[in-house]
Amino acid sequence: MLDGHRSDTAATLGRCVLVPIANPASVRPLMELAADLVDPGGEIHLLTVLRPTADADVQADAWHGMSVAEQLADRLGVRARGEVRTDARLGDAVLATIRERGASLVLMGWQGASSTSDVFGRLIDHIVGHSAVPLAVVRTGAQEYDRVVLPISADHLRPGGAGGLTLAASLAGRLQRSTARATTVLRTGPLGAELPDAITRLGDRVHHDPRRTHQAVAAFAGPTDLIVAPVAPTVSGLRAATTHLAWAAPDATLLVAIDVGPVDEGSLVPAVAAAGRPRPATASTTRAAVRLVVTVRLPEAPTVTPQEVEQILGRCGSTEQLMAWWPSTGDRPRVRATVELVAADADHAIARAKEVLQAADGLVGAEITYDVEAEGADTGSGEQSPIAVYEGDLTVIRDLTEADRSVDGWSTS
DSSP states (O other): OOSGGGHHHHHTTTSEEEEEOSOGGGHHHHHHHHHHHSOTTOEEEEEEEEOTTOOHHHHHHHHHHHHHHHHHHHHHTOOEEEEEEEOSOHHHHHHHHHHHHTOSEEEEEOOSOOOSSOSSOHHHHHHHHHOSSOEEEEEOOSSOOOEEEEEEOGGGGSGGGHHHHHHHHHHHHHHGGGOSSOEEEEEESSOOSOOOHHHHTTEEEEEEEOSOHHHHHHTTOOTTEEEEEEEOSSHHHHHHHTHHHHHHSTTSEEEEEEOOTTSOTTTTHHHHHHOOOOOOOOOOOOOEEEEEEEEEEOOSSOOSOHHHHHHHHTTTSEEEEEEEEOOTTOSSOEEEEEEEEEESSHHHHHHHHHHHHHTOGGGTTOEEEEEEOOTTOBOSSSOBOOEEEEETTEEEEEOTTOOOOOOTTOOBO
16 A cells, blocks of 8 residues: 555455444444445444443343344345443443454544544544554434545655555545545645555546645535545644544545554544644635636646646636646646636635536546635736645745746647
């Protein structure tokens, strides 16, 4: 996969999927996800933990829920068995089961709410903070999902984020087999290192939004999407993949992929304890003209011309300042144009442009970057002034006037 020392973990990820069940309503969506994640011949282990004070009726309901889940597994064509444990320390009981059953992945349901002290809630946070195996924490969406969206920030391409990205890519690859639409790879933050082949192979093109990850997701994800969010094991990484994405895509299914093994068991405890944040204020919905600078890094063997790219963009707004070039240090031609469209905000404008470009067959294999043009950025010479974008606490100035070269067959207009 992305990191050699983690390839064995990715290969055995679906050997034994442990699914703790606390809410009977979550059994079906969790089982359907687990059925896609478990290996052929692997096992799903269902677990309900009750407090010692639980009466006979509660215990009977728990065992009945296990029976229902096992029957559902049979219909899904996978092998599952249920277990009900009694323990006053619910989280520790789950951790003990992980060790005893040799679980390779833990799949847990989450309501999607966070507080200033908790990310997923006290019980799940305890498991996340102490588990030595990878975890997938899922908030079920309003509708069944038909597309996987994999957002990737610059942090995930650094050594500290490689484990979370490897896990997310492996989960996305397993889950996309049951989806109707192509997986969308959504790159965020400043451009830097090339995406690994294991990532680009997941989707048919890459969309790049230089803003923060939750802003990019808000501009693209819909209620029938499954967002697989990689996590770097840091406070900011966990916060970006949980509370911010839950706000950005309130109706989508959100799966947070947390790679915690092999690392020290306590390494994620401070991150979990500090990641919660209150919900931000709702943005204005007043519609206005938004100008986007769209740069298309065409496939290695492009089948579209710059003029055809402009025509595609013209389906969502008026275009101008078309230019095309072949960078002296690059291997693929670039096409850039400014498109102006009326939208409630930059997120809605980018969403519209992404929808149009995603539907264009000629852009399969392309990498597409969306910049919001700063007010007054037009210098009168056909060039744009630098645009400030933000990733975490870092401000990055991307100079849009990098060397643009014309070659035979490509024009600047």
